[in-house]
Amino acid sequence: AQSVTQPDIHITVSEGASLELRCNYSYGATPYLFWYVQSPGQGLQLLLKYFSGDTLVQGIKGFEAEFKRSQSSFNLRKPSVHWSDAAEYFCAVAAMFSGGYNKLIFGAGTRLAVHP
C-alpha cells in the first residue's frame, strides 16, 4: 500500500540556520512527489513537486528537494531559514487508481519552529 512517512513531528531551528525535513515514501511505481506548507488557519500551499527528470527540484521561497529512489526519500531543504518559514510541512505522493486519476497521500506533517 502507498504511504508517506515523515519521521520528525517537530523541528526547531534558529533563524539563518539550514533546514532539512525528511520524507520517505512507499509506492510501487514511479512516484509523483509533492511538498506542501500549511500556515495556521490557512490551506495547503504547494512548495515544489517532482515528476521525472532532474532529481533535485527547486521550489518557491528558496526551498529545494532531492528525490533519491534508492532510499525512497524526498527530503526538503533550505540553506537559510527565515522566521516566516515557521509552519507545518507535508510531504505527499500522488497514487494512481484504476479510473486513471490520482489522489494525494500525505504524511503526518512536520511542525517547524524558528527561533530568532
Add this chain to the structure above:
Amino acid sequence: GAGVSQSPRYKVAKRGQDVALRCDPISGHVSLFWYQQALGQGPEFLTYFQNEAQLDKSGLPSDRFFAERPEGSVSTLKIQRTQQEDSAVYLCASSSKQGRGTDTQYFGPGTRLTVL
C-alpha cells in the same frame, strides 16, 4: 483569478445536527477533491469528482457523509447526524485536468468543524 474558496470557515455543531460545507473551486477546473484533516494529522482523501461525476467516494468514513457537485462547479459536503469524531478540518482542492498525478491540486483554506 480567485483561488479555491470554502465556506463557512468555522462551524460549530451540536452532536446529531446536520451540516453542509461548501467549496467553490477555481473556475474551469475539472477535478475536485475533498480531504479530511484531523488534529495533528495530514489530510486524508474523502472523495473525488470529475466534472459532475463522483468517481471515487472510497474515503468517506460512513454513510452519514455525502458529497455532490451537480453542475460540475460548486461542491457541497454534507454530514448527517454529526458525531464528535467528525471534528476536523475539511479541505477542498481542485485541479485543472482530469486528476492525473502531474496535475497540481490547489487547496482552499478549509472549514474547521467542531462537534460538541
